Amino acid sequence: GEDVEQSLFLSVREGDSSVINCTYTDSSSTYLYWYKQEPGAGLQLLTYIFSNMDMKQDQRLTVLLNKKDKHLSLRIADTQTGDSAIYFCAVTSGGYNKLIFGAGTRLAVHP
Amino acid sequence: GAVVSQHPSRVICKSGTSVKIECRSLDFQATTMFWYRQFPKQSLMLMATSNEGSKATYEQGVEKDKFLINHASLTLSTLTVTSAHPEDSSFYICSAGRVPEQFFGPGTRLTVL
Numbered sequence: 001g002e003d004v005e006q007s008l009f010l011s012v013r014e015g016d017s018s019v020i021n022c023t024y025t026d027s028s029s030t031y032l033y034w035y036k037q038e039p040g041a042g043l044q045l046l047t048y049i050f051s052n053m054d055m056k057q058d059q060r061l062t063v064l065l066n067k068k069d070k071h072l073s074l075r076i077a078d079t080q081t082g083d084s085a086i087y088f089c090a091v092t093s094g095g096y097n098k099l100i101f102g103a104g105t106r107l108a109v110h111p
Numbered sequence: 112g113a114v115v116s117q118h119p120s121r122v123i124c125k126s127g128t129s130v131k132i133e134c135r136s137l138d139f140q141a142t143t144m145f146w147y148r149q150f151p152k153q154s155l156m157l158m159a160t161s162n163e164g165s166k167a168t169y170e171q172g173v174e175k176d177k178f179l180i181n182h183a184s185l186t187l188s189t190l191t192v193t194s195a196h197p198e199d200s201s202f203y204i205c206s207a208g209r210v211p212e213q214f215f216g217p218g219t220r221l222t223v224l
Contacts, residue, residue, distance in 0.1 A: 042216055050211065098157055
């Protein structure tokens with residue numbers, strides 16, 4: 001079945017850039033997403049990218065998509081302590097609205 | 112973005128009882144809503160797709176008689192955990208929207224004693 005993989009943990013210094021990586025197996029995924037989850041909370045949609053795009057930038061967030069390698073990344077510029085959270089990569093599955101999630105990357109930002 | 116609410120946010124119940132969780136789309140209509148389950152420090156697993164006016168579609172391995180889903184209107188879907196047991200304790204999250212945007216509710220933490 002479909003699979004989405006992420007590294008589990010990333011630690012960065014405040015002010016540096018963070019890059020969170022994700023790989024997926026379903027080449028037919030039309031939309032690819034990044035969600036943020038803070039402790040005890042639901043998921044916040046950060047950004048998404050359509051599969052025919054290579055890059056999308058939204059303020060401090062940059063999403064890169066390498067469709068050939070099925071690799072998605074999220075870059076957060078000037079990372080702040082408020083960015084500490086779990087970041088989930090998700091892709092659409094089978095042409096439907098349902099999403100398949102990665103395990104999540106816990107981002108820790110230290111002074 | 113659009114707002115999806117869930118109620119209750121937290122529930123504790125005794126083993127053997129049933130618990131109903133509501134998911135509402137507050138400012139848009141949703142013919143389709145999704146129910147996910149998240150165990151501590153793990154990812155979200157899709158349980159079922161809730162379809163307004165028709166039966167829900169369950170993912171493989173999810174017991175439809177245990178997790179009853181009713182999509183009564185274009186703004187409300189409910190998940191009922193029947194005869195709950197401690198292993199059903201989890202974080203349940205719903206989502207609604209139309210591709211490309213899927214918005215998630217704040218989640219319901221269920222604890223079964």
